[in-house]
Amino acid sequence: MITDVNGILTVINASGVLGLLVVSVWAFYNGKVMSSKIVDKILREADSRTSRLAGEIKSGIQQAVTAGIAAGIQQSVENGIAARTAAKEKRRA
Numbered sequence: 001m002i003t004d005v006n007g008i009l010t011v012i013n014a015s016g017v018l019g020l021l022v023v024s025v026w027a028f029y030n031g032k033v034m035s036s037k038i039v040d041k042i043l044r045e046a047d048s049r050t051s052r053l054a055g056e057i058k059s060g061i062q063q064a065v066t067a068g069i070a071a072g073i074q075q076s077v078e079n080g081i082a083a084r085t086a087a088k089e090k091r092r093a
Contacts, residue, residue, distance in 0.1 A: 027033050 024033075031039075
């Protein structure tokens with residue numbers, strides 16, 4: 001059992017902190033801290049930004065792949081032309 005003043009104050013402090021936590025959770029859950037309209041607006045904005053960012057990433061990947069394919073084709077054509085030219089030169093010699 002708690003007999004000294006320090007112990008009593010510790011119990012009062014702990015119960016006050018716990019009570020404040022319970023009241024805060026209750027108020028947030030019931031929309032007393034932020035109205036549901038504000039929360040809905042925040043969620044819509046976050047969804048919009050996420051969708052926009054996903055679209056930009058997808059577009060960037062498509063451009064990178066297209067550019068990589070085009071560069072690969074260009075390099076293959078150049079290598080083919082160089083190999084054909086070298087073969088012609090070898091036959092002439």
